[in-house]
Structure formats: structure tokens, C-alpha cells
Amino acid sequence: MAGIYIHIPFCQRKCVYCDFYSLADNKDFDIFISFLLKEINLYSEKYRDENFSTIYLGGGTPSILDQSQVETILKEINKSFQLSTSPEVTIEVNPGTVNEKKLKAYRNSGINRISIGVQSFMDEDLKFLNRIHNSEEARKCIIDALNAGFENVSIDLIYALPTQTISTLENNLTQAISYPLKHISAYSLIIEQNTPLASMVRESKIKPVPEELEAMMMEFVINFLTQNGFKQYEVSNFAKSGYESKHNLNYWNHSNYIGCGPSAHSFWNWKRWWNVDTIFSYYSRLNNNLLPVADSEELTETQIINEMLFLGLRNGGIDFKKMNKMFNKDFIKPNIEEINKLVEDNFATFEQNILRLTTKGYLITDEIVSKLAI
Structure with missing residues (x-):
């Protein structure tokens, strides 16, 4: 079982905790897609005969693309590679960038799994994280995805925020399980270097949650979700039976996968490589019909x-x-x-x-x- 990851490096606004490569307020989507298709074609020359069972569009904010742009990417993947009979095809979406009509179009293009970046149902948390959406938009996004025909709906939540208590965390989880979700990812807030969040800590504008409280919150999340019908199949991931993320299981089980887009990582037969991490270097390499690989390593x-x-x-x-x-x-x-x-x-x-x-x-x-x- 092999997978394909597509990194869409665009977003409307950077979140304070995000250290992924992304470009805010860049609208050159069609130019990027033309280069992305080149990379897909270059990989197809070597991996055309391999069988792929998962496709994952991550970012950034992939849902910043319209349905025709997403469809163009998926058509190129279908044309370039052999896919299993019913591949898992996921797109990450952010509330505030989609509506029911757009989600239906995604569904009709072949996407069958939605991962929604809710992060919190509390406006105070969302404001702190510099998210573009509010709690009402988060709830509406879930409902729109369900109404659009998606059965396999996942959401992301973040805990151990400076604005959070066990009580507000419980409120978040209670709201989450009120929807017929199949999957919930719950991550502890990580303070990555070179992010606005790290600067806020250095300047003493915020204090990280004490380790003891973070551990209590993690234990609370695990107990709450497992007591409400979700199976914990990875430290931060919980699913209803049969709805584990197949794509993420590829990563965790050392299965093969190809990553396309700036900063994307690939892994094949115990060799790992990663792409250049700026869009200009990415374009430059592909302009010369070269894969945009920055470096690689053979695992010992x-x-x-x-x-x-x-x-x-x-x-x-x-x-x-x-x-x-x-x-x-x-x-x-x-x-x-x-x-x-x-x-x-x-x-x-x-x-x-x-x-x-x-x-x-x-x-x-x-x-x-x-x-x-x-």
C-alpha cells in the first residue's frame, strides 16, 4: 500500500503555531498547479506501475483552491499512476474557506474523506491561534461537509492552550462528539521555533501550559474519546471502527509514499528524501525538468x-x-x-x-x- 501526498503551500493567514511552509496572501494558484503537474509527471515515469491506495491534499490550506483546480490535480494523479479500486482521497479544509456547494464539488471530484481544521469550538482559543474562522463557522463547516455527502469526516482539535482549562477542553470535546464524526485528531500545542508563538513566549507575553496540566489534559482527551466510542489508534488520533486514516497509517507503518509540492517529504524502500522549501526553488528545478529534491538519506x-x-x-x-x-x-x-x-x-x-x-x-x-x- 503506497500513498501520494500533495502539499498546497497557500493560506489566507498564518496561524501563530504553524511552522509548515506556506505563503499567505499569494494568489498564484494556477501557476503553482502547472508546476505541480510537472512534478507529478516526472514521478509517474518511475512509479507508473506501482499501486497507490491513498491520496492526501495537505498544506497550507488546500481548500483555498476552487473545485476546478482540485479536480485538475486529481485528474492528473489518476492519469499518471495506478490507483487501487477504492483509494482513500483526503483533503484538509479550513472553516471559512468552503461552503456546502464547494464541498459537494469536491465530493464529485473523487474526494471521499474530509479533515476539518476546527482546532477549537471556543472563540477565545481561535482568536489566540489567529485562525481565520470563528466557532459558528467551525460548526457550520462540519454540517456542510455532512450535508455535502461526506460520511468520512475528521476534525482536528488543539489542547494545552494558555487560554484553556479542563472545563473548556471538555466543552470542546462534548461539542465534537455531538456530530456523527468518524475521526478526531487531538494535538497538544507545540511551540515550534521560528513561529509567532515562540516569539510570544520569549517576550513573556504568554506562558506555556505547565507540563502537569498538559499531561492531565492529554489523559482527559484519551479517556473522554475512548469512553464515547472512539478507538485510540495513535497517540493523537481517534477513530470509529474502520475509519482510521489509511494515509497516516502509511507513514507510521513505514509504507512507501511520494510527496509533491514545496517542502514535501517522500519515503520509498527505506530511503527518505525531501523537496526544496521555497516556491521559487521549486519552480526553478521543475523548469529544468528536474525533481525539486533538496536532499535524501538512506536509513541505516x-x-x-x-x-x-x-x-x-x-x-x-x-x-x-x-x-x-x-x-x-x-x-x-x-x-x-x-x-x-x-x-x-x-x-x-x-x-x-x-x-x-x-x-x-x-x-x-x-x-x-x-x-x-x-
Whole structure:
């Protein structure tokens, strides 16, 4: 199972926490799409015979594009690659950039999964995050997506905001589950360098949420959603049965994927590469009929093992039997003491050679990974 990621580097306004490559107030969409199609064609020369089962349009704000522009991209992908019988085709949308009519057009173009960047149903939170929408527009976007015929609707929420309490977090989650959503991603606010949010912290304009409160919020999110019919299949991702994001599972399971667009990453047979991170460099490379790759790396065995440990713990667990067979090594024996301690302290379960984190364990994932890493 392989995937295709398309990075649309445009947005109406940068959010204070965003460190993804994006351009605010740039309207050169058609020029960009013409170069994007060139990149897709270049990749098709090498990967035309591969089978792809997921397509994901991310950004930026892909929903800033109109339906004809999205349809042009999807038609080129369909023409250039072999797709599975019923591929999962996702687009990220932001409230305030779509309506029911536009979403219906997306649906008719072949998109069958919508990921809505709600982030919060509280206006105070949205104002702090510098989102372009308000809470009413967030609710309307969900309703419009459902009315447009989308069954597979996901939303993103952010917690551990300086403006947030456990009570307002509960309010957010309660509003979320009032809709027939199939998927919810809930992320803790990360203060990335070179963002307005990081500057606000350095200038003492805001204080990050204390680690203890952040851990309490994470535990609250996990317990609330799992008690309301959602299965936690990754640290920050929750789905109704059968509605896990297939595209994201590609990433987490080390399946192959191609990334197109400025700053997009690709991964194929344990080789990782990434594109140039400015649109001008992107155009320049493609003008010369060259893939816009900035650099690449072949993963070493140690890197592969450590990534499998890290991603395994964040997802369905580490299958030590599978790893033993894959690398012809015994990973259980040297780790058995640490595994037993994790189980004893209720940080993990260990059954049928699979180590899975408990809710308590998810709170200290990085610490556990550091103890198991080779």
C-alpha cells in the first residue's frame, strides 16, 4: 500500500503555531498547479506501475483552491499512476474557506474523506491561534461537509492552550462528539521555533501550559474519546471502527509514499528524501525538468529499528516477533527487564510478544522510547 501526498503551500493567514511552509496572501494558484503537474509527471515515469491506495491534499490550506483546480490535480494523479479500486482521497479544509456547494464539488471530484481544521469550538482559543474562522463557522463547516455527502469526516482539535482549562477542553470535546464524526485528531500545542508563538513566549507575553496540566489534559482527551466510542489508534488520533486514516497509517507503518509540492517529504524502500522549501526553488528545478529534491538519506539499520520502536509505541504497539524475524535479532531478551518494569508500573501491556502502551504510558512515550532504543 503506497500513498501520494500533495502539499498546497497557500493560506489566507498564518496561524501563530504553524511552522509548515506556506505563503499567505499569494494568489498564484494556477501557476503553482502547472508546476505541480510537472512534478507529478516526472514521478509517474518511475512509479507508473506501482499501486497507490491513498491520496492526501495537505498544506497550507488546500481548500483555498476552487473545485476546478482540485479536480485538475486529481485528474492528473489518476492519469499518471495506478490507483487501487477504492483509494482513500483526503483533503484538509479550513472553516471559512468552503461552503456546502464547494464541498459537494469536491465530493464529485473523487474526494471521499474530509479533515476539518476546527482546532477549537471556543472563540477565545481561535482568536489566540489567529485562525481565520470563528466557532459558528467551525460548526457550520462540519454540517456542510455532512450535508455535502461526506460520511468520512475528521476534525482536528488543539489542547494545552494558555487560554484553556479542563472545563473548556471538555466543552470542546462534548461539542465534537455531538456530530456523527468518524475521526478526531487531538494535538497538544507545540511551540515550534521560528513561529509567532515562540516569539510570544520569549517576550513573556504568554506562558506555556505547565507540563502537569498538559499531561492531565492529554489523559482527559484519551479517556473522554475512548469512553464515547472512539478507538485510540495513535497517540493523537481517534477513530470509529474502520475509519482510521489509511494515509497516516502509511507513514507510521513505514509504507512507501511520494510527496509533491514545496517542502514535501517522500519515503520509498527505506530511503527518505525531501523537496526544496521555497516556491521559487521549486519552480526553478521543475523548469529544468528536474525533481525539486533538496536532499535524501538512506536509513541505516539502527535508524530503522529506532523508528520502528518509536512509531510502534505511538500506534498499535511494538511487535517484537516481527522485528526479530525482520532483523534476525532477539529484541526481547535485552529489553525484558525494562518490559517487565513497564508492565508492573502499568505503563504498558505485553501479550503475544507485542508491547502496547496504556493511557498512563502514552503520557511518557518519549521517555519509554529512549529506554528501548537501540
